[in-house]
Amino acid sequence: MRHRRYLPAALPAAAASLLAIVQGVATDTVKDWVGGSGWAPWAVEGALLALAVTLQVRASTTGEPGATAAPDELPRDVGDFTGREEELLELQRLIKAGSRTLLISAIDGTPGVGKSTLQIHLAHRVVGRFPDARLYANLRGADDDPEPAEPLAVLEQFLHSLGERRVPRTVEAAAARYRTLLAGKRALILLDNASSEAQVRPLLPGSASCTVVITSRSRLAGLEATHSLTLNVFTDAEAVELLTRIVGVDAVNADRQSTDDVVRFCGRLPLALRIAGSRLKHSPGWTMRDLSARLADERQRLATLASGHLDVRASFQLSYRELTDTEQRLFRLAAVAHTVDLPYEAAARTVGVPLPEARAALDRLIRLHLVESDAAGPGQIHFHDLLRLFAHERSAEQDDDSVRRSALGRVLEWYEEQLTAGAPRRSGWLDQQLENLLALVEQAAGLPAPLRPYAWRLAFALAPHLEEQEELAAWQATAQHAASAAAAAADGTAHAMALANTGRLHEARGEYARARTLLTRAVRQLRSTGGHLPLAQALYRLARVLRQLGELEAAHRAAAEAHRLHRGPAGQATCGPHERTCLIELGDIATARAQHDRAAAHYTAALDGDRAAHILVRLGTAHRALRRYDDAHAAFAEAAQRYQDDGDRAGHATVLEQSGITHDAAGDSARAVTAYRRSQELYRVLRQPADECRLNCNQAISLYRTGRTEEAVAALRDGIRRARRAGAADVESGAQLNLGEILLAEGDTRGAVRLLQQAHDSCRRTADAAGRARALHALARAHARSGDASGALSTLHAAVRSARQAHDASLTAGVLIDLGLAHRDRGEWRRAQDHLEDAVRTARSASAPDPGLLGRALMQLGGIESSQGHTGPAARHFARARDHFRAAGEQELQATTLMYLGRLHREADGRHDASAAAYDTAARLWGALDDRVQEARALVCVALAHARLGRLTAAQAPLTRAATLTDAHDASTVERVRNWVNSGGLPPYPDLPW
Template structure:
């Protein structure tokens, strides 16, 4: 990357700033960014964006959505470190400004153009290097995760450009005699483009020059068969002439290799079971092959923790590029994982002897040997592999001094002090790659026979290659062991590192060496981090563990990262994580009691979660808290977007709850869940919410904590309402209210009564629901909780609107609207929704539209799809009431699309009921029946009799319009039964002397 900012579209869409990824979440924002990048440095009109994102079907609010999306995208980029001036607002549109070194597509074009200029000067080697540099920028199919027509079309164009450049490059390299190196590229090209003649001709040439003439001719026969079968044509003149030249020996021979007196070949044997890492291997190979045309020595380094496979990768890549270094390959293990690393002066003596120097010709001092070594390799094409390097001081004397040579380094350190070096960070294998490596060691059949155990084994090894090789070696020598036996042994965390030992291979040994070199402060932090459950963490967590400020934490983190005992998380921020096996080692690396430190870290998460809840809600409304201590001494400010913070910390919040429960910190545990419910709810993470509720409930019950237990039961009741499990919600709320009454917790009782009243209303128990609301309001007057008052007034107003008592509902909702203007914005949006429904039911169309529009503005600003779906549904009802059926249909479909990923059945049922009524009015009874049948099924499943009755009543009208009077009568009878069962006034609309009489 040439700049601080980097945009990638030649593969999956990516953004980095100062080397750290910037997460652009959401398909719509990624599609928008892709459109801007594809037209980088050119103004993009809003109309073009609309056509790109909604081809042929743009919503009425498309311009406002574009404006909002650009605003969110700009905030995301700036928060990630991208300069604010990168995304500019222009008249009628926007412009994304990037430099050539900040967008891979522009860098690709720049390299290709430069290569072609060099070709005009007759510099073929330099041209090939430029073209290879261009091709190295590719990371797969362009914009692979996006499917808009613009992205797909542009991806096709970019891929065509890449194919043309690759053909140009391999043709040039063939002329330079690099037929072995281009074989893989050519075979891939032929597979991807079987009907292109040029790749076939180049592959035949490469095979012939590699001494594989029979295969070259066989390739011609395959090409002819493909062309005749697919096109009904013979191959073109180029292929036919090439076949003739090969048969007659007229094809030019490859250039002769350079012959020298001493050519060392010191590489370790290639890795026969090399698995995964293909992308990294390709990247390193491409880089090393530029040594012949680079202006200086090419240096690449592979950094990673002990056992991650650095040597295996380096060895494999070195063998792949060895033909590009005809003057030899030097190798040395510098002993970075040993008590006594290799001294550079000793290594230079070995290198000089390998290059032909006699013992008496080797000078005694380091500087003299380094000078002689650089002179010996000057002008040569030499590859030097420096394995297990300790630091830059050990490496510098071993680097060649002139172009043509390349150096490949492996180290547990990042070696940032070597200028011009390209660093590759090596992580653990992916899950599938780990299982593949295991299969190569113990046999595919054995792994396939115990596929689940193989995956468990790979997971318990942390996908670490060394651990996998040890496990594989143990299994290979014990063919009588099932894989499940080793899984059982590794499942015990206390024994896992002891089990991962075989011969001279041991996971613990490599970690122990790195640990021994740490300072005392870093060792203490490392030990405490081992006891933390969080999968990743920010630097403030380390400050909490040590009970200090963040000022002195940076050097300790840098030391742990440099020792490869701590890894940057890769989320684009200053966050870190421990490998699972490293975590186990860390726990046993010290003797300090970790409990006070862990309590401080959990107290920090509680403080930040509470702040995020307040920021999202607009205040601390309808939430109980405990007296658990918060740790705030070194806590950072909450980001401007609290939901983005929550997205980053969600897994940490869940693990914090579980860790607090395990540690018996019951007050902290339940407060974490209570403070986080707004965040879980806004993002629709109901499963996470339930998991944490139940963990905290178990913890508070064991501790005899009645207040915490009642609060968690209330949370389960509230969750039940969102899941429409009203029976389960009622059971939890009954116990919650009992406990709150027993301990005299009036504020908690208000909340629980309000939720219970809502549950009764949804079940059709209207009288009881009204009574619970009145009790809750009476208790509330003593507590003075404004947030609770708004919730209760909204809930009572909703209930009264649903049962048609509009004038009773109006004062409650208007009071809730006034009282909640500065409160929880999500609750305020719900108040607006039910005011809109009240206005609609009272035929007040203008006020209804205004209420739904205000709700939509809040929902879009909160980026809350649940509330946005409800708002668009409400606006659709307004259009339906005014006869604007086309506009209504569009709004209902938008609402349905927003709700689909949420899986909210009540909302879907309501929308489908409205769509059924719309199709019936539009003279489309068949479509109406489909929507209404589905809606009725939804309401029946979740047990909401009032809405079931409404769906069946509308279905009866659709059946009647379709000419099926018998089915219409059955639906109408079902609606009457449901309305009557709950005392709904709508029963009177369909009741009459003939209501039960069949047609």
């Protein structure tokens, strides 16, 4: 009963709280109270409404003395409040969680970003949680009034609102009384536009049941136990939504392009959008296009964004006037560079102050949100578009043109210093600054002298990075700006270098003909304007392009001249980097010309002073082509070690793959399997499934060569499945092709045809003409194996068409050889000869003709001519084939061709001396190959030639040697020849079974 006398005094507060709830501003609180029951919200609210009205009536009729209504000073909510749902949910969650601890949410952000609007809207959403008091004060930290509100004056306001009639005269005493009155109460205090921590601190209640929400233009980092929330500008969707709420959906949707432009011109700043929408709404006859057109003019944009008491420029001016002279200069001049953001070092250059002094000033600008700290790149500042315009306005009023040009020149100079001093090699620096550099190149191209040359100087310094990263669109933009700037400056050398730079861009795109035209013009112009280094660099790039076009002799001349121009003084210990690149290019040209000895010499010279892994890989490849397998392995091993030391796993995997290819070429397939497996493991670590599958297929081929057919077949089938899962269509079709060829070699013609057809279909889907040609070539062999000569012939014709579409001369020549032989087997000699002659021409047209392939075509062509009795042409073809096989190092085919040539001389033209020489060379080659049967047969033919020439004694030695080598099958033939020689070499001529 003793509590009953307190009930009337509590009724007004309870009634106020309940009424607030049913008014819909504390729905989340209701849900907290009623839990997860199935009550309908309207039922709960109806019951609470009835109770609240009853309690309010009871309280009003009791007339309890001293009863006061709970103060509610919240400003009116914004009717068209838009967006900020995530921020609101975060703040509401924090308020809900802060019922037992003091929570202060300090909301800051760029002027005009909507801090006060969010603060007030938040207060109206959570008002039901604070039935005892809702207090509000504008601390005037951002108002036109130059003096912020005094804490004592604000405390006096709050104490009066809380029913206190006698206010203490000091801040300390007033604050103590303020905390006493709020002790245990659930009160919400809004402090808007705070200027400093010192202004705010006396206004903080001490009770954990209270919540304070502060807005400020600067970050109040000195406040204890503060949760800070920095507001960003709107998203595009939120910006359009706010405009729609102000001007209506029809005005927004009537011209969406103009609407998007208005959003962009306003920088998605809520204050600017609100002003723009207001101007459109209250300007009869205006359309969104009219508004967009006015905002498009940067000189008038800030003036357009003013309506009544709302003014973007004035909002910015309030923060600007708080700055010191140095801070104002830095704000104005840091905006002269049209960069996305600006590093502190470059910003310091604009005003010519030491970095520590500039850093302190920039930190102040960041605290006041006149610039933003770039989250993506610490140590950089970022301007909002409208603040940049404001900075330009202030600079136009306070700085003359020479000051602005000097500031911009120092920024351009700083960036050039970073590029030339090797800053791009620092981890990520150039990637981070690339957008800024692109903007500066564009800006410099439109400047007068002496700043215009920065356009091409920065563009040329950027080109290697853009080429390496394949940033071709950016490269094109910088190349165009460099060329236009050089042309406007009438600088002949710069214009020629711009031509060369654009030529490099076309080379990177694979547009070699266009690149050749531009680089040729650049070289011609540089010869007349002077400057050895630019000329040498243009010649080097021209050589690369000419090599790609197959103009190898011209490429060699250009690269050789570039090398001479770059070469250091006589006696220099090592070659410089430019000379080294020329040597590498000379090596690449020599490789393309199949001059592997020269290539190896150039690569070896390039290694002088810089044993780079990529040069060692080239050298290893050259040694492999020369069949210097030990030297190749040594080069690859050193390259692998260097890649491993550098942590370059991709490079290491590539070298291991090259080692496997070298082992295969040397006939050591077992070691090839090991190398491929190690490479495959690295690709697995690198998560490159396509390369991993490809190495699995290479490994399978090597397993097959070692006689491990079942393992090879299983590995290829697994490779096909894994490549399909990885989406590596080229690897899948390659595995299908290899497996089909293995099955064909093993006699499973039906299985081979099925897989080869799958490979063909896969290549057709991926538009891989070369893959289709290889699959058709193999299918033709399968048809021939099964006795379908017509099917084989038609398939070979299709293979030729696909190979020509692929522009692969060597592949085309190989198919043409088999097509010629197919017609030969049908007795169609003329067509066979035409295809073989075409094969020779096509093989010779390759950028790097394959001597082995040429040898095969000429050998078969010689056989056709010989069969038709054309002794002279046949002999010439065999002799050329022999030379090509010798160049290719294919001793077995060289020996075989010599046997054909020896027989032709013996039987067709009676040139027994030439026959003896051909057979004698063949015998030595067979001996080196340890082929006893073929060596014995060649020796028998040598003896026959000597005997026909009457040199019977000379014939005895090869016969004696042949007798020691001949197997039982050929022993009788050797004996017949010996008897014939001993009889004086008279007719009849002994018949040879070979």
